[in-house]
């Protein structure tokens with residue numbers, strides 16, 4: 001029996017949601033190159049594309065934006081549950097709990113028709129920014145500011161989390177990250193969502209499981225770890241030299257360097273150039289060349305030492321810091337973006353379901369019996 005550790009190289013099913021091609025180093029959402037979508041479309045347009053298979057017409061987009069605005073307010077019962085959690089809880093734990101509570105409150109519980117599933121997906125997309133914002137603002141002893149109807153999804157998200165009206169550069173950077181983070185085929189969290197769905201469980205259970213999978217530093221948690229590494233190395237004068245010493249010590253200690261490497265891409269993550277360009281624009285606008293200097297230095301050292309290239313979390317982490325987000329909010333923001341991909345996969349899995357249940361090769365003790 002051949003064991004495929006980590007399911008590496010295993011093609012588990014077909015999908016029409018996205019295509020990750022390591023040969024051409026490309027990523028398509030429903031056929032469109034992600035770079036085109038990230039530079040020319042809003043996160044709302046891309047959500048509809050991933051859910052429906054086609055970009056929305058102007059009228060469809062307008063109707064969706066209206067529904068999204070209606071769903072932005074945090075449900076009081078969700079707020080109360082969050083407020084019962086310790087202030088020290090990681091915001092990812094807050095988000096996971098909130099998704100679970102939203103499932104228990106789901107007005108269409110028990111209805112797994114594609115229409116009902118897409119309505120649940122929309123509600124999560126609309127509600128998650130308020131959850132992330134409340135996870136942040138309650139730590140500051142207050143409440144998130146009320147959503148602003150004059151702002152679209154990405155701008156309103158930043159507004160609620162930071163309490164400051166974002167400028168055009170901030171919105172563009174954030175929107176780019178939301179689009180790039182929205183979907184990536186059978187990554188660990190999406191696969192977790194599909195496994196849960198394959199048992200005919202409900203969408204919120206699938207998304208709750210996916211949040212748990214995304215939290216780990218080998219997956220979504222890496223964007224937080226990237227900024228932690230930058231802080232450990234120290235920004236400012238002399239950072240290239242410190243990056244070299246830091247990396248040598250990390251590799252000598254067999255530490256994984258977060259934000260580098262990928263299970264599928266071998267020649268670099270297709271999303272990095274677009275996010276790197278957005279980070280460059282933001283850092284330049286904010287007068288933070290020190291961030292770009294350390295970014296380039298650590299990347300160069302990692303390439304020299306291991307020939308391992310950055311993944312999307314590498315530029316996204318510093319960008320989120322420059323957008324004013326606390327480090328432990330980076331992965332929750334990833335949740336709010338990836339919920340689109342997860343739910344598109346839930347609908348697809350349900351549409352052509354087969355229970356996901358791989359085999360294992362037993363390597364425990366041979367047959368034995370209890371003493372007589």
Ligand SMILES: CC(=O)SCCNC(=O)CCNC(=O)[C@H](O)C(C)(C)COP(=O)(O)OP(=O)(O)OC[C@H]1O[C@@H](n2cnc3c(N)ncnc32)[C@H](O)[C@@H]1OP(=O)(O)O
Pocket residue numbers: 006217218219220222255256257258259260261262263264306308311312313
């Ligand atoms: C949005 C996302 O989820 S993108 C991924 C985010 N995750 C990270 O950035 C975490 C850091 N990266 C990693 O741990 C890995 O590159 C993974 C888990 C993403 C993919 O790795 P896999 O395909 O499973 O390869 P694996 O972890 O077995 O690594 C293969 C070799 O490269 C090394 N390697 C891979 N990535 C790294 C890294 N970031 N730092 C140091 N060494 C690394 C491994 O130590 C291993 O070396 P060895 O053969 O000498 O033991």
Ligand SMILES: O=C([O-])CC(=O)C(=O)O
Pocket residue numbers: 183184186187188219262263264311312
């Ligand atoms: O595809 C993966 O394994 C991880 C990843 O980059 C993502 O989920 O965006």
